[in-house]
Amino acid sequence: MKVLQHALSQLLGDARLVVTPLPGTDLSLWLIDEQNMDRAFSPEETRRILEQPPYWGFCWASGLALARFVAEQPHWVAGKRVLDFGSGSGVAAIAAAKAGALEVVACDLDPLALHACRANAALNGVKLSYSTDFFAEADRFDLILVADVLYDRANLPLLDHFLSRGHQALVADSRVRDFQHRSYQRLASLQALTLPDLAEPHEFRHVSLYHASRSEHTAFSNAL
Template sequence: MTLAALNDELHQVLSDAQLVATRLPGLPELELWLLDPANLNRAFSSEETQQLLDQPPYWSFCWGSGLALARWVLEHPQQVRDKRVLDFGSGSGIVAIACAKAGAQQTIACDIDPQAQMASALNAQLNGVSLTLAADYFAVTGDIDLIVAADVLYDSDNCVFLEHFRQRAPRVILADSRVRDLQHPCYTRLNTLQGQTWPDLGEPLAFREVALYGNND
């Protein structure tokens, strides 16, 4: 897994795009390989737009909910310290990396996208931590102490995992900027966090408010 290989994957969508090591707004402790903001300062051709819709390189962004949850983890290290943690839908690996930094015994970055797994590995290396990579949530064996997930509830098909999470781990923490009123009897809203997607996509200010949920068990 090399940065050149990940850049090659990015070029399948945007031929002139590059990943750059980026410090995150409000989270100076961590750094990620993210899409160079300069690559967004131009008009896209119809072919590029279609490629972005068909194969969005979401792992090349740090999404607001992930940033907010990563900050929360670093501010509350006791929530993850010495625990075996699974980050579901890990994307760039930002939350998994924060868990490792906060002292998790093992952090599993779980994402079905091979490029996201590659990004998580390279971002972990950039931050001097080690992650375990997994493509299949159901193939992960052994006890899990904590499941974390950011921005997975926007897809209604993922709501079925809310019950799986509760059955798999005694503690579940979710962060989501699109779902701010989760109607589920087994989850409670814990807080409202602030998070900004980076590079900046000019999202509405409302999407910078991130709901934090935890299970009631």
Template sequence: MQSVLPGRDLFLALIRDMSPQRHLDASTARLVMNNPLYWILCWASGRVLAAYILEHPELVRDRRVLDFGSGSGVVAIAAAIAGATEAIACDIDPLALAATTHNAQMNKVSVTLSEDFESVDGNVDVILAADVLYDKDNLPWLQRFVDRAGSVLIADSRVRDFSVPPYEKICEEKSCTIPDMDESGEFNVVSVYSVMSKSDAARGTG
């Protein structure tokens, strides 16, 4: 169990070490390469977006929130802590959803699990997504998010300065993945983009 946000009590069960010097036997190495276990890490963008939500709880409080590509569940858990009426963790990897359940229990919050974005019924007020733009094939999701929810928050360190209206860049923060993978410094700079509903814009939270 590791604390992943400075000054905040948000804990995740993560792999302890991802240093290049860590020795893996051949079978384990093949398993990791063929089945990337994204949920064993707390990625820099997820940390930044979770912290942003906890700093601005009014963005999710009393709202139905969906965390797309939830991985370890850190963003969905932050939304639940911040007072979302329902925090939905959406990930195609059932192991990620199992990890999210465990992590939510450690933080004494409840999250709803979904393996399929399209199968989530009913209205979604806010969509959150961290580190989903590493593949250009994922860019069409930006419009799908806007079509589904009034407010969207995206955090990304791989495609830092995209220009896709109506998204606006609202801040840039330095962070790192936990455990630290000694990535290039450029991947430790996270940009946050938003599309805000009229009610959020009126509050001045964007």
């Protein structure tokens, strides 16, 4: 926690990480205190946040929605090997572990995100494994979880790669809610909000959940 709190203090001065219960779940995360977000940021703070955004200090709406989905439908992960891509705070990974996954790997490029995943896993009493490189992982996972990754359209090509490491993928997103991809079918429409609340447009509380299966992808490719 000291590493995370120091990194946050470098960005936002007196901001603190506090244990925050997540609505609609039995989970809690170390998140940026809501009071600190309810103020005007100085130009220097704004610059630092834009250059080094502390994604790991928030529970983004799509991550919360995916965590709830996994908790309510544990058959997606129970007894399976799961990788959470772009894990951030680790909320989806932790939900999968709590729902009975055999193994859960939290994968994120940002070392601070993996620090957050460790702290949050300990807070919730679960064990995770960790990775900084999705493409260095073997093709051994039953399910790839993905939340809040498509906010940057430059990440859309990643959709072609998730099934290279897992037999199935669940992708939750509120930014590009109706993307078209031959391998992915819209599975559900979910509701959630980001914590602490960033007063985002209401549309970002509507989360679309997509599913892809390697077997269906292979059958489609062979039919072409």
